[in-house]
Amino acid sequence: MPTMDRVMRxxxxxxxxxxxxxxxxxxxxxxxxxxxxxASGSAAPTAEEVKSEMDAEARSxxxxxxxxxxxxxxxxxxxxxxxxxxxxxxxRASGTLTEPEGDMASVLTTARQVLTDHGFSAEVDRxxxxxxxxxxxxxxxxxxxxxxxxxxxxxxxxxxxxxxxITDDDYAEQAPxxxxxxxxx
Amino acid sequence: xTTTIVLPAHAPAVAELEATAAASxxxxxxxxxxxxxxxxxxxxxARGAPAxxxxxxxxxxxxxxxxxxRAADAATTAFTRVSAACDLYAEKVVELISRxxxxxxxxxxxxxxxxxxxxxxxGSTGDxxxxxxxxxxxxxxxxxxxxxxxxxxxADVRAAEDALIAAFEAVDTVREGADSAxxxxxxxxxxxxxxxxxGGDTDGVNAWWKGLTDAEREALKISDPDLIGNTNGIxxxxxxxxxxxxxxxxxxxxxxxxxxxxxxAEQRLLDRAIEAENGLAIPAxxxxxxxxxxxxxxxxxxxxxxxxxxxxxxxxxxxxxxxxIVPGITNDASTIAGQGRDAYTLHQQAIRNxxxxxxxxxxxxxxxxWNPESAVDWPGDGLDMGxxxxxxxxxxxxxxxxxxxxxxRSTDEGxxxxxxxxxxxxxxxxAAHAAHDWDIDADSLTLIGSxxxxxxxxxxxxxxxxxxxxxxxxxxxxxxxxxxxxxxxLGMGRDxxxxxxxxxxxxxxxxxxxxxxxxxxxxxxHTSYFDPETNQQSLDNLAAIVRGDEPDEIDGRAQDxxxxxxxxxxDEVVDQVVREIETTIEEASEAYDDxxxxxxxxxxxxxxxxx
Numbered sequence: 001m002p003t004m005d006r007v008m009r010x011x012x013x014x015x016x017x018x019x020x021x022x023x024x025x026x027x028x029x030x031x032x033x034x035x036x037x038x039a040s041g042s043a044a045p046t047a048e049e050v051k052s053e054m055d056a057e058a059r060s061x062x063x064x065x066x067x068x069x070x071x072x073x074x075x076x077x078x079x080x081x082x083x084x085x086x087x088x089x090x091x092r093a094s095g096t097l098t099e100p101e102g103d104m105a106s107v108l109t110t111a112r113q114v115l116t117d118h119g120f121s122a123e124v125d126r127x128x129x130x131x132x133x134x135x136x137x138x139x140x141x142x143x144x145x146x147x148x149x150x151x152x153x154x155x156x157x158x159x160x161x162x163x164x165x166i167t168d169d170d171y172a173e174q175a176p177x178x179x180x181x182x183x184x185x
Numbered sequence: 186x187t188t189t190i191v192l193p194a195h196a197p198a199v200a201e202l203e204a205t206a207a208a209s210x211x212x213x214x215x216x217x218x219x220x221x222x223x224x225x226x227x228x229x230x231a232r233g234a235p236a237x238x239x240x241x242x243x244x245x246x247x248x249x250x251x252x253x254x255r256a257a258d259a260a261t262t263a264f265t266r267v268s269a270a271c272d273l274y275a276e277k278v279v280e281l282i283s284r285x286x287x288x289x290x291x292x293x294x295x296x297x298x299x300x301x302x303x304x305x306x307x308g309s310t311g312d313x314x315x316x317x318x319x320x321x322x323x324x325x326x327x328x329x330x331x332x333x334x335x336x337x338x339x340a341d342v343r344a345a346e347d348a349l350i351a352a353f354e355a356v357d358t359v360r361e362g363a364d365s366a367x368x369x370x371x372x373x374x375x376x377x378x379x380x381x382x383x384g385g386d387t388d389g390v391n392a393w394w395k396g397l398t399d400a401e402r403e404a405l406k407i408s409d410p411d412l413i414g415n416t417n418g419i420x421x422x423x424x425x426x427x428x429x430x431x432x433x434x435x436x437x438x439x440x441x442x443x444x445x446x447x448x449x450a451e452q453r454l455l456d457r458a459i460e461a462e463n464g465l466a467i468p469a470x471x472x473x474x475x476x477x478x479x480x481x482x483x484x485x486x487x488x489x490x491x492x493x494x495x496x497x498x499x500x501x502x503x504x505x506x507x508x509x510i511v512p513g514i515t516n517d518a519s520t521i522a523g524q525g526r527d528a529y530t531l532h533q534q535a536i537r538n539x540x541x542x543x544x545x546x547x548x549x550x551x552x553x554x555w556n557p558e559s560a561v562d563w564p565g566d567g568l569d570m571g572x573x574x575x576x577x578x579x580x581x582x583x584x585x586x587x588x589x590x591x592x593x594r595s596t597d598e599g600x601x602x603x604x605x606x607x608x609x610x611x612x613x614x615x616a617a618h619a620a621h622d623w624d625i626d627a628d629s630l631t632l633i634g635s636x637x638x639x640x641x642x643x644x645x646x647x648x649x650x651x652x653x654x655x656x657x658x659x660x661x662x663x664x665x666x667x668x669x670x671x672x673x674x675l676g677m678g679r680d681x682x683x684x685x686x687x688x689x690x691x692x693x694x695x696x697x698x699x700x701x702x703x704x705x706x707x708x709x710x711h712t713s714y715f716d717p718e719t720n721q722q723s724l725d726n727l728a729a730i731v732r733g734d735e736p737d738e739i740d741g742r743a744q745d746x747x748x749x750x751x752x753x754x755x756d757e758v759v760d761q762v763v764r765e766i767e768t769t770i771e772e773a774s775e776a777y778d779d780x781x782x783x784x785x786x787x788x789x790x791x792x793x794x795x796x
Contacts, residue, residue, distance in 0.1 A: 044705075076472060083523055083712035084513070084712060085520045086712055094471055094533075095471070139719075145537065146539055157533065159717060161716075164719065165706075165708075165713070165716075
């Protein structure tokens with residue numbers, strides 16, 4: 001029905017002109033919510049979602065990482081902490097992997113491989129002796145505890161944390177610590 | 186002929202030491218109890234009989250108060266004595282643990298050498314006999330010497346325990362406590378007056394403190410923990426012990442009051458005490474209990490209830506590198522655990538060069554924050570906003586910061602520590618004032634997320650009076666606070682990241698752009714400088730500065746800070762309009778689709794009925 005099409009398009013155009021003429025100059029009553037989209041274009045996750053995602057990654061990743069590196073993990077607890085009084089929160093866990101097997105180069109290569117196998121996009125920073133991987137809303141960092149030219153490595157710092165800050169969420173304030181050591185067999 | 190080579194027997198295992206360094210916790214508890222009885226004694230002495238009592242009743246009450254005061258004095262002295270003994274014992278235990286470790290190591294070495302010699306003997310010939318016997322004799326000598334040292338070690342363990350028990354037994358009755366008090370010649374009031382008279386002379390305070398006897402120091406820590414714990418120039422270990430005594434006292438006294446019976450002031454004070462405790466617990470929760478934590482400032486009721494607290498990760502008196510981190514707007518003592526997390530994260534990066542470090546979260550000034558009790562200019566909200574746009578608190582804080590750093594310099598032991606001051610947000614303005622107004626005794630000054638370098642007199646980095654090249658700036662381009670720097674009366678001074686300011690600007694992650702309806706991202710950008718997940722570049726550069734290395738330098742800003750804010754505002758207006766148009770187009774499109782469907786349906790109806 002070409003005649004009907006022309007009529008409807010004309011009506012729509014008129015509606016647009018009227019709507020534009022009545023637009024408030026600088027308001028957005030129906031804009032996105034306060035958290036807004038994140039870098040990936042999706043809505044920023046809540047504290048509960050970040051915790052759930054990171055705990056699941058830790059449960060899967062840590063046993064493999066510890067086993068492949070042949071290292072011991074003394075303890076690792078995930079907690080929320082607030083940045084100053086801004087209502088911006090981070091969820092982070094860190095620990096120390098002691099006595100990994102192999103020299104520095106092979107240890108970093110192994111750590112990168114384990115992260116990649118678990119779906120992380122991972123890179124090695126040779127200057128900082130660090131492997132950094134990201135997946136979804138989680139960042140994993142494995143780095144030599146000491147910046148040294150020695151080939152030997154006695155300990156590694158390990159951390160998992162959220163890739164974007166969490167804003168103003170009561171859940172973060174109330175959530176108990178999560179013991180990642182319990183994820184190891 | 187058979188020749189026998191006699192090998193020494195294996196050295197027996199060195200038994201475990203039952204005592205641990207955690208014995209110092211007992212000392213803190215005893216000291217807190219001593220402080221409580223000291224407070225009771227002072228209150229009783231000051232009060233006397235009730236004012237409306239007279240005659241025999243008043244006299245009897247006065248006598249009773251006096252007797253009670255003496256008993257409290259006796260108890261205080263008893264606590265002082267046993268605290269001192271416990272302190273010595275805890276120190277001795279640390280030494281004994283170290284000695285035992287060395288003995289265990291020597292024992293393993295001797296036994297391994299015995300095993301190696303046995304293997305050697307089994308494969309030897311007659312020609313080796315003399316040399317092997319000599320080696321066996323030498324090993325026996327080592328084993329005997331080890332045995333003697335182990336015996337001496339356990340004798341020292343028993344002696345340390347006996348000394349502690351004797352200290353307790355000497356004051357375990359009221360009479361002994363009273364006798365001890367009578368013999369005690371420590372004049373607390375005089376010592377307090379001497380210390381107060383020294384004012385802000387931190388070198389003088391340090392020399393005076395070192396000149397006291399152990400008993401005098403212990404007595405002061407019990408009678409005046411708030412004074413000793415917060416006086417710059419007192420050594421870190423003693424400040425920590427005194428402040429932990431006060432912390433224990435607050436947690437115990439206020440914590441034991443039912444929640445619904447606490448006053449608002451008590452609850453605020455308890456909140457700050459709990460946060461201080463949380464800040465001190467960070468390394469242990471992070472599986473790094475070996476990191477020394479020190480409570481360097483503890484005044485939970487300071488600044489109208491905002492509180493003042495400083496927590497150190499590592500010992501600044503002995504550290505190779507020390508950093509003092511100054512927080513900014515919205516912070517007070519109730520946020521010390523979050524500030525501590527930043528300081529601890531920096532500590533763990535700073536020690537990666539193998540040197541020791543102390544990083545201090547210093548909430549020792551009154552930053553603009555949410556405080557309902559001082560919200561005179563922003564009713565209903567609680568943020569003392571008026572102070573945010575003026576520099577008054579930064580100026581006052583600058584002096585307090587410079588005094589605190591002077592104290593660290595006075596208590597520094599051995600080789601002079603490399604000392605960095607890092608100010609974030611409003612704290613950077615405070616740190617800049619400490620440099621310009623009070624000539625802060627730091628090796629470097631770092632301003633991150635700075636709204637301005639403070640004061641009309643600071644036009645160039647040279648006006649901050651730091652050594653050339655030792656002022657560092659971290660400014661993320663999407664950190665809106667860094668757009669505020671400007672000349673003139675309104676604001677907090679020049680943007681220090683401007684190229685013509687002349688400071689060394691280092692690389693940081695700029696963070697994602699944000700719009701007005703996503704200010705959370707803007708705040709995240711402003712608070713990311715210590716965050717390894719979102720701003721590793723900044724954290725690495727800060728760690729380099731703390732170690733005394735140079736960070737990765739980038740060009741200073743060529744665009745005026747306020748122009749950056751203006752550009753953002755213009756973009757925001759355009760963005761809002763575009764978003765409205767997009768929304769309207771979407772709605773119109775939906776309306777068009779709906780209308781098409783409606784007209785289509787009607788047309789079907791119409792054409793159906795026409796047929």
